[in-house]
Structure formats: structure tokens, C-alpha cells
Amino acid sequence: xxxxxxxxxxxxxxxxxxxxxxxxxxxxxxxxxxxxxxxxxxxxxxxxxxxxxxxxxxxxxxxxxxxxxxxxxxxxxxxxxxxxxxxxxxxxxxxxxxxxxxxxxxxxxxxxxxxxxxxxxxxxxxxxxxxxxxxxxxxxxxxxxxxxxxxxxxxxxxxxxxxxxxxxxxxxxxxxxxxxxxxxxxxxxxxxxxxxxxxxxxxxxxxxxxxxxxxxxxxxxxxxxxxxxxxxxxxxxxxxxxxxxxxxxxxxxxxxxxxxxxxxxxxxxxxxxxxxxxxxxxxxxxxxxxxxxxxxxxxxxxxxxxxxxxxxxxxxxxxxxxxxxxxxxxxxxxxxxxxxxxxxxxxxxxxxxxxxxxxxxxxxxxxxxxxxxxxxxxxxxxxxxxxxxxxxxxxxxxxxxxxxxxxxxxxxxxxxxxxxxxxxxxxxxxxxxxxxxxxxxxxxxxxxxxxxxxxxxxxxxxxxxxxxxxxxxxxxxxxxxxxxxxxxxxxxxxxxxxxxxxxxxxxxxxxxxxxxxxxxxxxxxxxxxxxxxxxxxxxxxxxxxxxxxxxxxxxxxxxxxxxxxxxxxxxxxxxxxxxxxxxxxxxxxxxxxxxxxxxxxxxxxxxxxxxxxxxxxxxxxxxxxxxxxxxxxxxxxxxxxxxxxxxxxxxxxxxxxxxxxxxxxxxxxxxxxxxxxxxxxxxxxxxxxxxxxxxxxxxxxxxxxxxxxxxxxxxxxxxxxxxxxxxxxxxxxxxxxxxxxxxxxxxxxxxxxxxxxxxxxxxxxxxxxxxxxxxxxxxxxxxxxxxxxxxxxxxxxxxxxxxxxxxxxxxxxxxxxxxxxxxxxxxxxxxxxxxxxxxxxxxxxxxxxxxxxxxxxxxxxxxxxxxxxxxxxxxxxxxxxxxxxxxxxxxxxxxxxxxxxxxxxxxxxxxxxxxxxxxxxxxxxxxxxxxxxxxxxxxxxxxxxxxxxxxxxxxxxxxxxxxxxxxxxxxxxxxxx
Numbered sequence: 001x002x003x004x005x006x007x008x009x010x011x012x013x014x015x016x017x018x019x020x021x022x023x024x025x026x027x028x029x030x031x032x033x034x035x036x037x038x039x040x041x042x043x044x045x046x047x048x049x050x051x052x053x054x055x056x057x058x059x060x061x062x063x064x065x066x067x068x069x070x071x072x073x074x075x076x077x078x079x080x081x082x083x084x085x086x087x088x089x090x091x092x093x094x095x096x097x098x099x100x101x102x103x104x105x106x107x108x109x110x111x112x113x114x115x116x117x118x119x120x121x122x123x124x125x126x127x128x129x130x131x132x133x134x135x136x137x138x139x140x141x142x143x144x145x146x147x148x149x150x151x152x153x154x155x156x157x158x159x160x161x162x163x164x165x166x167x168x169x170x171x172x173x174x175x176x177x178x179x180x181x182x183x184x185x186x187x188x189x190x191x192x193x194x195x196x197x198x199x200x201x202x203x204x205x206x207x208x209x210x211x212x213x214x215x216x217x218x219x220x221x222x223x224x225x226x227x228x229x230x231x232x233x234x235x236x237x238x239x240x241x242x243x244x245x246x247x248x249x250x251x252x253x254x255x256x257x258x259x260x261x262x263x264x265x266x267x268x269x270x271x272x273x274x275x276x277x278x279x280x281x282x283x284x285x286x287x288x289x290x291x292x293x294x295x296x297x298x299x300x301x302x303x304x305x306x307x308x309x310x311x312x313x314x315x316x317x318x319x320x321x322x323x324x325x326x327x328x329x330x331x332x333x334x335x336x337x338x339x340x341x342x343x344x345x346x347x348x349x350x351x352x353x354x355x356x357x358x359x360x361x362x363x364x365x366x367x368x369x370x371x372x373x374x375x376x377x378x379x380x381x382x383x384x385x386x387x388x389x390x391x392x393x394x395x396x397x398x399x400x401x402x403x404x405x406x407x408x409x410x411x412x413x414x415x416x417x418x419x420x421x422x423x424x425x426x427x428x429x430x431x432x433x434x435x436x437x438x439x440x441x442x443x444x445x446x447x448x449x450x451x452x453x454x455x456x457x458x459x460x461x462x463x464x465x466x467x468x469x470x471x472x473x474x475x476x477x478x479x480x481x482x483x484x485x486x487x488x489x490x491x492x493x494x495x496x497x498x499x500x501x502x503x504x505x506x507x508x509x510x511x512x513x514x515x516x517x518x519x520x521x522x523x524x525x526x527x528x529x530x531x532x533x534x535x536x537x538x539x540x541x542x543x544x545x546x547x548x549x550x551x552x553x554x555x556x557x558x559x560x561x562x563x564x565x566x567x568x569x570x571x572x573x574x575x576x577x578x579x580x581x582x583x584x585x586x587x588x589x590x591x592x593x594x595x596x597x598x599x600x601x602x603x604x605x606x607x608x609x610x611x612x613x614x615x616x617x618x619x620x621x622x623x624x625x626x627x628x629x630x631x632x633x634x635x636x637x638x639x640x641x642x643x644x645x646x647x648x649x650x651x652x653x654x655x656x657x658x659x660x661x662x663x664x665x666x667x668x669x670x671x672x673x674x675x676x677x678x679x680x681x682x683x684x685x686x687x688x689x690x691x692x693x694x695x696x697x698x699x700x701x702x703x704x705x706x707x708x709x710x711x712x713x714x715x716x717x718x719x720x721x722x723x724x725x726x727x728x729x730x731x732x733x734x735x736x737x738x739x740x741x742x743x744x745x746x747x748x749x750x751x752x753x754x755x756x757x758x759x760x761x762x763x764x765x766x767x768x769x770x771x772x773x774x775x776x777x778x779x780x781x782x783x784x785x786x787x788x789x790x791x792x793x794x795x796x797x798x799x800x801x802x803x804x805x806x807x808x809x810x811x812x813x814x815x816x817x818x819x820x821x822x823x824x825x826x827x828x829x830x831x832x833x834x835x836x837x838x839x840x841x842x843x844x845x846x847x848x849x850x851x852x853x854x855x856x857x858x859x860x861x862x863x864x865x866x867x868x869x870x871x872x873x874x875x876x877x878x879x880x881x882x883x884x885x886x887x888x889x890x891x892x893x894x895x896x897x898x899x900x901x902x903x904x905x906x907x908x909x910x911x912x913x914x915x916x917x918x919x920x921x922x923x924x925x926x927x928x929x930x931x932x933x934x935x936x937x938x939x940x941x942x943x944x945x946x947x948x949x950x951x952x953x954x955x956x957x958x959x960x961x962x963x964x965x966x967x968x969x970x971x972x973x974x975x976x977x
Contacts, residue, residue: 003015003033003037004016004018004021004031004033005031005032005033006029006031006032006125006146006149006156007032007121007122007123007124007125007156008154008156009155009156009157009195011122011123013032013033013122014149014154016029016031016149020145020146020149023142023145024127024142024145024146025142026129026130026133026135026138026139026142027127027128027129027130027139027142027143027146027160028060028127028128028129028130029125029126029127029146030060030117030118030121030126030127030128031121032121032122034060034064034121035060035061035064040061040065045061045065046239046240048061048062048065049062049065049066049239049240050240050242050246051331051332051333052248053236053240053243053246053248053249054245054246054247054248054249054331054350055246055247055248055331055348055349055350055351056248056331056332056333057110057295057333058110058111058114060114060118063114063115063118064118067118071235073111073115073232074225074228074229074232074252075112075115075228076108076112076217076225077222077224077225078101078112078215078216078217079112079115079116081215082099082101082112082116082201082215083116083119083120085099085215086099086116086120086124086159086199086201089196089199090124090157090195090196090199092196093864093867093887093888093889094196094861094863094864095183095186095191095193095196095197095198095863095864095865095866096179096182096183096186096196096197096198096199096200096863097196097199097200097863098175098179098199098200098202099199099200099201099202099215100202100204100213100214100215101113101201101202101203101204101215101216101217102204102205102206102209102213102215102216102217103203103204103205103206103216103217103218104205104206104207104209104216104217104218104219105205105207105294105295105352106219106251106256106294106351106352106353107217107218107219107256108217108252109203109205109217110163110203112217113161113163113201113203114128114161116159116201117159117161117201120159124156124157124158124159124199125146125147125149125156125157125158125159126158126159126161127143127146127158127159127160127161128160128161128162128163129160129161129162129163131163134174136174136177136178136180136181137181139178139181140178140181140182140184140185141185143158143160143182143185143197143198144185144186144189144191144197146158147191147197147198148189155191155193155195156195157195157196157197157198157199158197158198158199159198159199159201160198160199160200160201161201161203162174162175162178162200162201162202162203163203164202164203164204164205171204173544175200175202176544176777177544178200179200179863182197182198183862183863186844186863186866187844187862187866190843190844191866192866192867192868193866193867194867197866205294205295207401208403208404210403210404210411211404212404212411219256219353220255220256221252221255221256226255229252229253230253232249232253233249233250233253236249245328247264247329247350247351247354248331248350248351251351251353251354256353258353261353261354261356261357262357264329264354264357265329265354265357265358265361267325268326268358268361269361270365271361271362271365271367272365273365273366273367276367278306278307278308278309279307279322279323279324279326280326281306281375281379282303282306282307282323282326283323283326283329283330283358284358284359284362284367284372284375285298285372285375285376285379285380286298286330286347286348286349286355287349287355287358287359287362287372288355288359288369288372288373288376288396288419289348289376289392289396290348290349290352290355291349291352291355291356291358291359292395292396292417292418292419293392293395293396293399294352294355295348296348296388296392296395297346297347297348297388298346298347298348298380298389299345299346299347299386299388300319300332300345300346300347302380302386302389303319303347304319304322306379306380307319307322307323308322319332319347320332329349329350329354329358330347330348330349330350331347331348331349331350332345332346332347333345333346334346359372363426368423368426368427368431369419369422369423369426369427370423370427370431370432370434370435373396373419373423373435373438374434374435374438377393377435377438377439377442378438381393381442385442385443390443390446393439393442393443394443394446394448394449395417396417396419397417397419397420397435397436397439397449397452398417398448398449398451398452399417400413400414400415400416400417401413401414401417401418402414410625410626410628412628415455415459416452416455416456416459417452420432420435420452420456423435424460429460429461432456432460433453433456433461436449436450436452436453436456437453440453440473445477446477447474447475447477447478447481447484448474448484450470450471450473450474450477451470451471451474451484451487453470454467454468454469454470454471454473454474454487454488454491455467455487455490457470458490458491458494458495459494462498464491464492464494464495467491468488468491468492471487471488471491472488474487475488479525480525480528480529481525482522482523482525482526482529482543482547482549482550483543483547483549485518485521485522485525485550486522486547486549486550486553488518488522489515489518489519489522489549489550489553489557490553491518492511492512492514492515492518492557493515493519493553493556493557493560495511496508496511496512496515496557496560496561496564497560499511505565505568505569505572505589505591506589506590506591506594508561508564508565508568509561509565509591509594509597509598510594512557512558512560512561512597513594513597515553515554515557516554516557516558516597518553519549519550519551519553519554519557520550520554521550522547522549522550522553523550523551523554525550526543526546526547526548526550527773529542529543529546529547530542530543530773531543531544531776531777544776544777545776545777545778546773546774546775546776546777546778548611548612548615548774551608551611551612552612552631552634552635554604554605554608555605555608555609555612555634555635555638556634558601558605558638558641558642559634559637559638559641561576562576562638562641562642569585569589571585572585573641575598576598576601576602576641576642577602577641577642577643577644578599578602586598601642602642602643605638605639605642605643606639606642606643608638609635609638609639609643610652611774612631612635613635613652613654613655614652614654614771614879615774615775616631616632616635617654617655617657617658617781618654618771618775618780618781618783618878618879619775619778619779619780619781619879620778620779620781621778621779622778622779623779623823650672652691653687653690653691653694653733656672656691656694656695656698657694657698657783659672659698660698660701660702660797660799660800661799664702666699666702666703666706669695669698669699669702669703669706670699670703670706670708672695672698672699673692673695673696673698673699673708673709674708676688676691676692676695677692677695679691679692680692686722686730686734687731689718689722690731690733690734690737692718693715693718693719693737693741694733694737696709696710696715697737697740697792697795697797698797700792700793700795701792701795701796701797701800704791704792704793709792712741712791712792715741716741716742719734719737719738719741719742719754720752720753720754721752722734723738723752723754724752727754727758727759727762728762729766730762730766731766731770732763732766732767732770732771732879732880733879735759735760735762735763735766735881736763736783736877736879738754738756738759739756739759739760739763739877739881739882740784740795740877742754742756742759743756743786743794743850743875743882744790744794756850756853756855757853757855757856760855760856760857760881760882763880763881764880764881767879767880767881771879771880775879780878780879780880780883781798781878782798782822782876782877782878782883782885783797783798783876783877783878783879784796784797784798784876784877785798785801785834785874785875785876785877785885786834786835786837786874786875786876787833787834787835788832788833788834788835789833796833796834798876800833801831801833801834822860822874822876822885822886823860823861823885823886831874834874835874835875836872836873836874836888837849837872837873837874837875837884838870838871838872839854839857839870839871839872839873839884840854840869840870840871841865841866841867841868841869841870841871841887842868843868844862844865844866845865846858846859846865846871846873846884846887848873848875848882848884855882857875857881857882857883857884858880858881858882858883858884859883859884859887860876860883860884860885860886860887861887864887865887867889869889869890870889870890870894871884871887871888871889871890872887872888872890872955873885873886873887873888874886888955890954890955893954893955893957893958893959894954894955894958896958896972896973897947897954897957897958897961898954900972901944903972904940904961905937905940905941905944906937907968908936908940908961908964908965908968909936909965910964910965911936911939911940912931912939913960913964914943914957914960914961914964915927915930915931915939915943917956917959917960917963917964918943918947918953918956918957918960921953921956922943922946922953926946929942930942930943930946943957
């Protein structure tokens with residue numbers, strides 16, 4: 001019976017029970033005793049080492065043998081950064097964290113990541129997600145099994161390697177889903193541990209560096225790395241006679257030299273372009289896929305079926321022999337370390353740079369990319385195409401990579417896959433047509449091929465009729481996918497935009513109507529799509545994000561139609577705004593059949609503009625990414641074109657929230673507030689009362705002493721009346737105002753004072769009804785924070801927080817983007833204008849202390865909530881409710897200060913410096929009393945009598961101790977742990 005071990009948090013080994021290991025089918029676990037009882041064949045070890053240095057992907061056996069033989073792999077400089085970051089994450093208060101490692105193809109990123117796991121297997125429980133697995137729920141459950149190790153006393157942090165192909169939206173969504181499911185499983189399992197549950201090492205291939213990557217392994221060596229590779233070459237040459245064929249290693253040792261690549265491939269010249277032998281054709285197929293899809297492969301079986309097609313006899317020569325001289329540029333490897341030499345083998349080029357060079361030589365000789373692609377589809381894709389090859393073909397033809405446009409801050413997607421772009425640039429555009437047609441025949445059930453084909457027709461060929469045909473084919477294959485439907489609307493939109501239609505109003509309306517219909521159908525399908533976590537019976541398609549492209553496409557079409565019709569006759573602008581019906585114009589232009597469209601257009605546009613106002617102000621794609629500016633611009637322009645509201649005040653609650661971003665004048669804010677007061681006084685609608693209250697709050701952010709500003713109690717009275725009339729089924733905006741004005745401890749309390757516990761729950765329920773479907777998976781923007789002032793000054797609008805400068809924090813002096821500063825990543829961050837709130841964590845929930853009451857608030861990062869403990873945090877408010885930002889556990893601070901009270905009093909020497917650090921918190925009077933004491937011990941006892949009042953000051957005390965008595969505190973910390 002096999003015996004498996006994993007590490008404990010103390011660095012010892014324990015047995016991993018067979019029943020636990022059997023539950024880890026989706027994980028490749030790096031066992032503590034891996035290969036130790038395996039009778040390794042020295043010849044097999046040499047073969048596996050040679051295989052790796054030729055360019056095969058690394059296997060755990062490679063690391064074991066290198067460690068056992070004291071011949072370790074060369075570690076790139078970034079290795080140290082990664083391991084230090086992992087050790088830092090181990091000490092964090094988050095149950096889960098992630099490290100993103102980007103690596104250029106062929107730079108050794110996967111090898112580096114696996115080296116990290118191998119080296120840390122005796123400290124952490126290291127595992128790699130199996131390549132073919134995409135079930136994030138199953139992976140999350142298995143990570144919990146591995147963390148627990150069958151018993152709570154055996155728990156240890158899991159270091160999980162996720163090695164994805166690219167940083168495309170699909171791969172990013174997988175990581176997001178995995179994090180969500182891990183957080184959910186940790187909560188369901190009721191894990192309360194003093195160590196993190198999992199640290200994810202997320203390995204992503206990325207061709208071009210943009211400068212936004214924190215960790216990226218590139219195809220260039222430092223001086224130290226170069227020296228280490230040179231020394232390694234000497235060692236390898238002593239053990240392997242054929243080391244000159246180790247292209248995978250040699251390319252790195254030569255610092256990714258193009259000269260080496262050219263010399264290595266020189267013998268291929270001259271290349272035949274006609275009647276090429278099958279092994280030469282196979283080389284071109286491998287070069288194509290490895291150049292455009294690094295890491296891809298073909299199986300030995302598939303290659304032999306093609307290369308030996310005419311001589312299919314028993315005992316046929318090996319693939320190496322059949323490939324002849326070309327075999328030198330290939331690597332053939334088994335995916336299973338203990339299997340016989342020729343079982344389960346994969347074939348690929350030795351390095352992506354060699355693949356690039358081979359492809360270049362082929363194209364220089366006249367073998368075009370399109371010809372190679374079409375022949376690959378014809379010769380290797382039989383009736384039943386293996387799944388791995390389907391994935392590679394889809395990547396070749398449809399996978400659009402990200403890039404950073406000049407002068408832009410956000411990355412965007414290329415229009416087409418790299419292969420299609422290169423064929424378009426280097427050959428006739430029509431050659432892409434042949435590629436797509438062949439692919440569509442080979443993959444007749446895949447909607448993404450005809451979708452990409454349709455996009456090619458309308459973007460590159462401006463052939464809108466054929467584009468429409470292929471877009472409809474894609475829709476027919478998957479009618480309930482709104483993203484597939486988007487292409488048809490885009491075709492009509494571009495046809496309307498690019499055709500010279502100035503003289504035909506009827507034609508403009510005809511194409512506009514087609515575009516509106518396509519985008520409305522897309523939007524209807526998007527409304528029916530649900531988050532996978534919310535899936536219900538009858539839902540035929542799920543989507544992690546809400547697809548708003550149909551709504552936005554409608555707005556873009558409306559803008560284009562407005563400008564084109566206005567250019568024909570300015571009277572059209574009045575018709576579109578419904579300022580006039582102008583029957584004579586409509587009749588003269590033969591547009592009567594579009595009367596219903598013209599009548600309903602204004603209202604539909606207003607609805608869509610209102611949607612985007614809340615959508616863009618309440619949320620954004622993620623914490624690091626803002627929506628493209630053109631979405632804001634086009635939406636605002638459409639509202640101006642069709643609605644043309646003349647009043648100079650923000651028209652909605654969300655609009656008022658954004659007022660500070662474009663209104664800087666106090667007088668303008670006062671005018672807006674006065675206008676809303678007049679509306680409120682003469683209105684019976686609660687929404688107008690809400691807007692009036694918010695207008696006052698926004699004005700207070702710019703001018704706390706404005707004569708227009710109404711006092712807080714007066715605004716509270718309005719809310720109390722509304723609460724008394726109806727408190728349960730109101731909008732999230734109403735509950736937001738209640739929380740903002742009644743959270744203060746000094747808030748007025750009467751019989752009608754809202755119950756904030758109820759308010760928080762009602763707000764959450766209201767959000768689920770109103771916005772959850774559309775804002776799912778998006779980052780909810782903090783709208784306000786609780787500040788340290790009084791009255792209105794207790795509220796800090798997020799835009800004002802961004803403007804506040806400088807930021808004050810313990811060990812960082814440079815300015816940091818505020819949303820990042822508010823995360824747990826910056827544990828010692830201090831923001832002067834905000835107040836830290838005291839609270840508690842229990843049952844994986846956060847509760848804020850408010851007097852004697854405890855109110856549940858949402859954690860900004862659920863992974864920071866997994867221990868029962870006292871905490872402090874900044875309190876912000878999103879449209880969903882109150883949120884705890886920058887959660888800081890007290891156990892490291894207050895408990896330490898309490899436990900070591902006598903030691904601190906008796907042994908700390910730099911007492912005056914510590915008291916100076918605490919002066920802003922204890923006040924001048926108490927500071928003077930303490931500093932006047934005759935001895936350090938007396939000073940410390942007086943200080944302790946003051947800091948017993950709350951743990952926030954103990955937090956600051958601990959930080960000052962760490963700064964002034966570093967060695968002493970570190971000694972006691974080790975005892976404390």
C-alpha cells in the first residue's frame with residue numbers, strides 16, 4: 001500500500017490518508033515524499049532530463065532528480081520575489097490571496113512556478129490544477145479537503161498553481177469564479193484558522209509587456225542569470241553528449257538570441273513549396289500552432305496517422321525517424337513520468353522562437369499562413385476531432401489578445417486573433433475567407449467560428465450582406481447567447497455609420513430599424529441570462545456578467561441616425577425629439593412606415609440612458625478597471641440629442657451623486673439644491689424628497705457653511721416621516737440616505753427613528769430586486785465613507801477622498817490609488833479624513849459596533865473574514881449597503897499589548913518617542929500628565945490607564961512599539977505565537 005505525506009504548518013510531515021487523496025482528482029498534489037520510495041532507473045532519469053532541456057514541459061520527476069543529484073535548475077531573479085511574496089501572504093489575515101505571475105511564451109514561466117511549489121512542498125501543501133479541469137466548484141472543494149488533511153489539527157495552507165494559457169476574459173473569469181467558490185467553501189466549512197487557507201499562484205502567458213504587470217518573467221536575462229546559465233551549461237555538458245540539441249535550454253542560455261535561432265534553423269533551407277513530403281508538412285503544422293498558440297501540441301498517434309498514411313504497416317518506423325532531420329527541432333515527451341518511452345506522447349516544437357523562425361522561413365519560401373492553416377484543417381481534422389485540437393483551432397482563429405494602445409491607460413482587445421491579423425496584413429484579405437469557410441465546415445456546431453467570420457466580413461471587407469448571413473448562422477447555432485447576437489447588431493450599426501446615405505432618409509431609417517431590432521433582441525436575451533450562481537429552471541444560457549452591449553449599441557445607433565438625418569434636414573432633429581410630428585417631412589421622405597419607430601424612440605432612449613447613469617455611477621468592471629470613456633460620452637450625447645432637458649440640475653439620484661465630478665462651483669451646487677427644494681415642496685413623490693436630501697449632502701461636501709444648506713435634523717425629519725409611512729419596500733437609494741444621516745452616534749432618536757439593523761437588511765433585499773441582475777460580478781463603487789468630523793462632515797464623498805492629499809500611512813509615503821489603499825493589502829494604511837470603526841467578526845460575518853448595538857456590514861474582501869475576533873475598519877457605503885474596508889484584526893495588536901503589559905512597562909526604553917507618536921490620540925492634556933512622570937515605568941503605567949479605553953489606540957501603541965523597540969517586540973512576538 002502506497003504511503004503519502006504532506007506538510008503541517010510546523011514543517012513536519014503527516015500522512016495523507018488514501019480516502020483524502022482519492023478526493024483530489026482535479027489536483028496534481030506535490031507530495032512531501034514524492035518519488036522517495038520509487039526505484040528510479042538512471043537511464044530513465046537521464047532521458048527525462050534530456051527531454052526537459054530539449055524543450056519538453058517540466059515534470060515533478062525533473063525537480064526530484066535535480067534535488068537528489070544536487071544539480072538544481074537555474075532560478076530566475078523573479079523566483080526570490082515570488083517566494084518572499086508567498087511568505088508575506090502566509091502572515092496575512094486573509095483566508096485566500098492571489099499572486100499573478102505573467103510570463104512571455106518560452107521564458108520558462110511554468111518551470112519557475114513549479115520550482116516554487118517543489119521547493120515549498122515541505123512548508124505548504126502544494127498542488128497544481130490539472131490542465132483539463134475547468135470546474136471551479138470541484139477545485140474549491142478539493143482545496144478545502146487538502147487544507148484540512150482529514151482533521152482540523154492537521155490544517156495547513158495550500159499553495160495552488162493555476163497555469164492558464166492567456167489573460168483573456170475566459171481565463172480571468174475562471175480565476176474569478178475559483179476565488180468566489182473558494183470563499184464560499186471556506187465559509188460553508190466554517191473554517192476558523194490562524195493561517196491562510198489557500199494562496200493562488202496564477203500563471204498567465206502574455207506576449208507583450210505593458211508595464212502594468214507587477215510580476216512578469218520576460219525573454220531576457222540579467223547579468224546574474226546569464227552567469228548562472230553559463231555555469232549550468234558546463235554541468236550539463238559533462239552528463240550529456242548531445243547537449244547541443246537541447247534547444248529549450250540553449251535558447252535561454254544564449255539570452256534568447258535570434259542569432260542562435262537562425263543558425264539552428266539554417267539547415268532547413270531551401271524549403272520546398274510544392275510536393276512537400278509529409279514530414280515537411282507536419283513541421284509546418286507544428287510551427288503554426290506553436291507560434292500562435294504557445295504550449296499547444298499534437299499527439300504522436302495523430303502525427304503518425306498523417307506522416308505514415310501511405311505506408312501504414314506493422315512495425316513502422318518511429319515518428320522521430322519519419323520526421324528525419326526535422327526531428328532535431330521537435331520535442332517528443334510523455335505526460336506520465338513512469339510510463340514506457342513511447343506511450344501517451346505529445347509532439348511540439350522545441351521552443352516558440354523556433355516555431356516563429358520556421359514559420360518565417362516557410363512564408364519567405366512562399367508557403368503562406370493561410371495555405372498552412374487550410375491544409376492543417378483538411379489533413380488533421382477528421383470527422384471526430386480530439387478536444388485538445390478543437391481548442392487549439394479555436395484559439396488560432398477566434399482568440400483575441402489584449403494590447404495597450406498608445407496613450408491609453410486601459411488594455412483593449414485586438415479586432416481578430418493574431419493569425420487572422422497576420423494573414424490579413426501579409427496576404428490578400430480574401431485568403432481569410434477560405435480559412436474561415438474551411439474551419440466552419442470542420443466545426444459545424446461551433447458558433448464562434450461563424451461569429452468571427454461575420455466580424456471579418458463587416459470590419460475588413462465591408463461586405464455587410466455576407467456578414468449578416470454568417471452572423472445569423474452563428475445565432476441559429478446558439479440563439480440564447482446574447483454575446484453571439486451582438487455581432488448582428490454591430491453589422492447594421494457599422495453599415496449605417498459607414499455608408500454614404502445622406503440623401504436617403506428612408507434608407508437610414510431602414511438600416512437603423514434593423515439595428516435597433518437586433519440590439520433589442522440581444523438585450524432581451526441578456527435579461528434572461530443569469531449568473532451561474534443564480535441559475536433557475538428554464539434558463540437556457542448563463543453568463544457571469546450582464547451583457548449591456550445591446551443597450552449601448554442601441555444608443556450608438558440612435559446617435560448615428562440623429563446626425564445623418566439632421567444633416568439631410570435639420571427639421572429631423574425636432575421630429576426625433578418629438579418636438580414636432582412634421583407629417584410633411586415624413587411624407588416627402590417616404591418614411592411613413594417608420595412612424596411607430598419615430599414615436600417610441602425618445603422614450604426608449606431615455607430608459608437606456610437612465611440605465612447607464614446608474615450602471616456607470618454605482619459600479620465598474622473591477623476594482624482596477626474603469627469603464628471606457630466613450631461609454632459615458634456617447635450616453636451623455638444621446639441624452640442631449642433626444643431628450644434635451646433644459647434644466648441645469650442633475651436629473652436623478654445617480655446624477656446627483658456624480659455632480660462633484662463635473663461641478664466645482666459652490667454657487668452651481670447651491671442652485672441645484674434650491675431647484676430640488678422647489679420640486680420637493682411642490683411634489684407628492686418620495687423620490688423628489690430623496691433627491692432634495694441628497695442635493696444637500698452633496699452641497700455640504702463643498703461648502704459646510706452654505707446658507708442654502710439645511711441642518712441634519714431637518715433632513716432626518718423628512719426621512720423619519722417617509723420611514724413611518726413605509727419602511728420595507730423602498731429603493732436602495734432611500735435606505736442609503738437613512739444610513740448616511742442616522743449612523744452617527746449622536747443622531748436624533750425618537751419613536752420614528754429608523755432601526756438601522758432593519759434598514760441594512762431592507763437595503764440588501766431592495767438591491768437584489770433592483771440592481772443585482774445588472775451589476776452582478778461588477779465592483780460596487782463606494783459612494784460615501786464615514787469620516788472623523790461631525791454633522792455633515794461625518795460624511796465623505798468618494799470623489800473628495802480621491803482629492804485629499806497627502807495620504808498618511810505608517811511606512812508608505814507615495815500616493816496610492818484610494819480603492820487599493822482601502823483593501824487589506826495595505827494593512828497599515830491610515831487615511832486622515834476617515835474614522836476607523838470598531839467591530840467584531842463571528843460566523844464569517846462582520847459586525848460594526850454602534851453604541852450598544854451591532855450592525856452587520858459586508859466585508860470588502862470576504863477572504864479577510866474567517867477568524868472570530870475583534871477588528872477595526874473604514875466604513876463605506878455602496879448602493880448595496882455598508883461595507884467594511886481595510887479590515888484590521890486586533891489580535892496582533894490589542895491582545896499582544898494586553899498580554900505583555902508588565903514586560904512592556906518594565907523593559908521598554910524609548911518611552912518618550914512612543915508617547916510622542918500617540919499624542920494626537922491621547923490629547924495634549926493627558927500627554928502632559930504622562931510626560932511629567934518621573935520614571936519610564938510610571939509613564940508607561942499612566943499610558944496603560946489611558947489606552948485601556950479602546951483597542952484602536954492599542955493598535956497605534958503596538959505600531960509605535962514595533963517601530964521604536966523592534967528587536968524586543970519581535971522576541972515577544974515569537975513567544976506570543
